Amino acid sequence: MVVPDSDVPPQHTGSVQQTPVHLSPLLTDLYQLSMLHGYWHHGMHQQQAVFDLYFRRSPYGGGYAVWAGLENALEYVEQLRFGTDAVRYLESLNLFDAAFLEALRGWRFSGRIESFPEGSVVFAHEPLLTVTAPLWEAQLIETALLNTLNFQTLVATKAARCVSVAGGGSVIEFGARRAQGPDGALSASRAAFIGGAAATSNVLAGQRYGLPVVGTHAHAWVESFPDELTAFRAYAELHPASTTLLLDTVNTLASGLPNALTVAQELRGRGTELRAVRLDSGDLAYLSRRVRAALDAAGFPDVKIMASNDLSENVIQSLISEGARLDIYAVGTQLVTGGGEGGGALGGVYKLAELDGQPRMKLTGDPAKTSLPGRKRVWRAHSSHQQLAWDVVSLGSQEEPPSVGERVSDPANPLRRSRLPAGLSWENPRQTVMEAGRRVTAPEALEDLQRRARGECSRLPEGTLRLLNPHTYRVSLSADLQTAREQLISRLEDGLGDTDSGTA
């Protein structure tokens, strides 16, 4: 997917010899380059570093996330090089030694990346992706990794939430016009599909990612004809096998519905069936019941009803609870921007865990922001019913699964401890996806990622999918890791007097 086919013949793009935005080495914060410069200057850049990428809170106040964006992140890392123009630009900033800039030309990512497979269900506080590489390699890729994985995980999770409450109805992504930039739209379409969206309206996403594309018509279509019936007929004439009619340009019940019924009859007379009608304003629960009843009464029980107009998982849930009769939910703005309660961004972070064989951590005044030091491993338990049951983060040196009765602790609150129960089967849910800078797993089809996400969502403990105040899926620290963390905190705090508290 890095190298899609050209849209225009080469002669049209002859002068557009640019690195695509998403592959540029400059897609980074300046401070990464300043730090690289420093590490290089002080001869530290080749020290082996371990960084973990994780988030501290599930998006939207929910209880899980769907991990997405990995494929794009790996593409980015694998091909990353500093070409002449990037170096020339950095030179123009007058911030960097010439010898450092020369060294950048030899920069390659040569490290290892472990990650949950894309489409996995993941939780707060566990290392989702771990980079092991020379310090200046691991540091540089932080911004792009976070940019790609934060956003796609946010959108995939939103899609999964919409699907989880749609009661078997389809969710489709209709957000291109409200997405955050052209590539934001494209990434959003991809991520929404992984999270469970059945299709997108974004044609470019269809082309680039092979996603199913769908669409109806706009109000402008109806307004372009002398009257609505003429407009509906004209549309159906052209797309007899795939006609969805938008009912609300004039008035949904008084005009759109009877005209759609007329066209449905006419289509049937010609041997095809109207596919769907779309409601885009007004009281969707009420209108959908009226429209369903009218379609059924007229002998069209198979015509689907699609809803649009600022939908979100909360709106879908509320429509269903009010008895709406909807088959397809076209979700736009809220899906592609990851909008809503606690939304808009996933606060994923990328923290140094080990350098040159020594565990590292960020302390700070805020305990919830204290990172987990050292190389770690994630263990995931399934119950005997194949339900996901418990994730444990252990020291990387722990080669055996957690044991029954082990006392584990809450990552955000070490006073909350539990003993691991019997009856769990443990596995390592992460895999090595890059080794020596080269990908070692094949790209997966988006359909497979969607299938993985759907499968894992269906195996979550009851209540975990709930939109608000969900059951908290257990993520714990192993006893050894908790001990190691406390020891490092004590060492770092030694000798600190004054504190950062405003009440001190």
Added chain:
Amino acid sequence: MVVPDSDVPPQHTGSVQQTPVHLSPLLTDLYQLSMLHGYWHHGMHQQQAVFDLYFRRSPYGGGYAVWAGLENALEYVEQLRFGTDAVRYLESLNLFDAAFLEALRGWRFSGRIESFPEGSVVFAHEPLLTVTAPLWEAQLIETALLNTLNFQTLVATKAARCVSVAGGGSVIEFGARRAQGPDGALSASRAAFIGGAAATSNVLAGQRYGLPVVGTHAHAWVESFPDELTAFRAYAELHPASTTLLLDTVNTLASGLPNALTVAQELRGRGTELRAVRLDSGDLAYLSRRVRAALDAAGFPDVKIMASNDLSENVIQSLISEGARLDIYAVGTQLVTGGGEGGGALGGVYKLAELDGQPRMKLTGDPAKTSLPGRKRVWRAHSSHQQLAWDVVSLGSQEEPPSVGERVSDPANPLRRSRLPAGLSWENPRQTVMEAGRRVTAPEALEDLQRRARGECSRLPEGTLRLLNPHTYRVSLSADLQTAREQLISRLEDGLGDTDSGTA
């Protein structure tokens, strides 16, 4: 800016002969192409159409917006072509006639675009941009126009809001890692600068758009050295003239501050000055006062204090009201995603206003969503003190400015009428930016757009900049336009019986 210099030598991108995402004709919703097909099939595609782009509510519950993204939108429209691969993809969908696909190869935008200049302050309900072109040209570009202009206007407005409460402090954009995709980050950096951000951390945005880039260092820098003081010294050694030290890796007051003071003294001994310190956690109001006092007492009144950590215009305002002593506000997530109250997306729409000489409108059950029919003109009044005072949308045929005493009405509520006062000077704030498909205005420097935005914000009526419940800037419909709208509504409603109301 469409054709930035290459980052890598051509041989590296030889196989990446793709149209950049933001220039593809497939960056559109499928239904646009379905409608184009239909217009073409029914011989309507060359009918002259007028579409208006506008929004119905200012973002974030505020009273204005800063218009941004125009340059990118015009670049897109001017170069838009259907190349072989785009056509081949559309062919593969089996939705379109071969003759239509052949016709698409000849598709060009040949129309006119009028718009507020980029960086203008704009308001709800007024046509911000008007496209006059053959129907199939005007229809196709809807998705890309909305995508580009909605998002950049959202971010530029957020930046302006942050600047408006920063009391002379600088706002800088630090959001790349939380932005919505790589290009979302780039667009956001551009728009934030227009809205008043002084600089960005995004190096790619620096290169592509010539923006000032800034940065400090991360916690990982400190953790990579044996201790914080060593880390600070190492950083200052490399960037003596531009050192900003992050204070909270261990403990802001107990460790970061005294170590920064040591380094500040050492730098001064070598003839340079520490530039700034950065606070990234804890009670920023309290910590900034303590740090300011310590810096002042030690003889460093010119060292700036920068704050980061989930800032927004509301947080900045609250910090200042609590007596924080901050000079630089690094705003990330909230700025680049346009997050917060009513944020996440600007609900800009693009509505057909006239076709083939006849006014058109969307009626629907929701009066606030009823569009303004016909060709229109925008008039903007300045008071004698050069304050922006009043915007009036009139019929396009009105060649004279609105007159004193004219009865104008509220776009969302025709019952709210006012008479235009004396003492106003009227002008046409929009300009023709594209004619016959070619741009007729030169691209403007981003500094000029920022200057325009800052100037217009400073000339808004008192209270309009307020973050919440601002003074409502007057935007009215001329008497003639209101009459024309009512007549068309009556005509459309003729003969409608049943209604869409849930209580009917």
